[in-house]
Amino acid sequence: MASPTERTRAQLDALSTTGLDTPTFVAASLEVLHRAVPFAAACFATTDPATRLVTSALKTGTMTTVTPEQDERWAFHEYVVEDVYDYLDLLDRPGGVTTTHRETAGDLVRCNRYENFFHPLWDVTDELRTAVTADGSMWAFLALFRDTGDRATTFNAAEMEFVSTVSTSLARGVRASLVTSLAGAAPVEEAGPGVIVVTDRGDVLSANAAAVRRIAELGGPELGRGALPMPVQSVVGAARRFAQGQLDWAPRVRMRTADGRWVVVSASPLTSFGQAAAPTFAVTVEDAGRADVLPLLVEAFGLTPREQDVVRLVLRGVSTAEIATTLHLSAYTVQDHLKVVFDKVGVRSRRELTARVFAEEYAPQLGQAVGASGFFA
Structure with a gap:
């Protein structure tokens, strides 16, 4: 007889091929996932695979009361404030999954997002995040939350591993839904x-x-x-x-x-x-959707082709060393390109660059339909 986790995995695999629209697929998947990994609330954020910036957010539980102003605060904490981790870091974590407790070694106040946002507003006691990826592309990230009302207030290693193993099914379901929902x-x-x-x-x-x-x-x-x-x-x-x-x-x-x-x-x-x-x-x-938002940056700030390549990887959260390897450049040359880009765009850091692109090109379109490319239709 199949175990509960095996049944959950099989149900998620089946859901990923149904062609349900994105909200329906996400709601059904979270309901199934909850049976194996209980949580008080969840946020399923779809992302543009080209840049990994958020294109929509579907919430359950206490997170359904989030206001537009609170969404702006989330973006500020995610893209502007330096913190112990963010969702772009997920691909650097084993299995593409982590929790606040793991990142802070149990000292939750080290996480700015927890201390000044999640805990005061929703009494959150732990957050589990996983990258939702398939075939090398990130189609979403999933955040599960526990609070003081849960039997277990933190996520354990077994739960992290299980969520990591079903992320590909979730990604395939999102990818299919973006096509069939139209x-x-x-x-x-x-x-x-x-x-x-x-x-x-x-x-x-x-x-x-x-x-x-x-x-x-x-x-x-x-x-x-x-x-x-x-x-x-x-x-x-x-x-x-x-x-x-x-x-x-x-x-x-x-x-x-x-x-x-x-x-x-x-x-x-x-x-x-x-x-x-x-x-x-x-x-x-x-x-053909913009593979990234660089054409607008090129028009506005006059980035060279090589600077475009660097920015494309910065938006995806790639480190300087990885950018150097990918583009066959030295780390010093990458840093030189970044300095020029920062001057042209009027920012001082990688985070400010990402925050500006999100604020100007993604945030105004949140709530609109997302097309098959993963960018706004």
């Missing part, structure tokens, strides 16, 4: 994402208004009057293999339109209801 959306303006629902054989069942232009841009016929363009059919074929468990990721491919622009085509299986329901897939065609 399928049932109302028709959007022509410039928006094109969404097409197709059968297992690639026949078009329905589409929104933008899909007609999107498919034409890829050299296809009028929707419903011929086969989808071959590259799109290939993505559907890959999604079919994903649904059958032959691929570990929902396909997402960049393609060029007839006029030379880049778009992203992605596909994911939809949940079918009823015994006779045939498999269906959501295909999304949208402008």
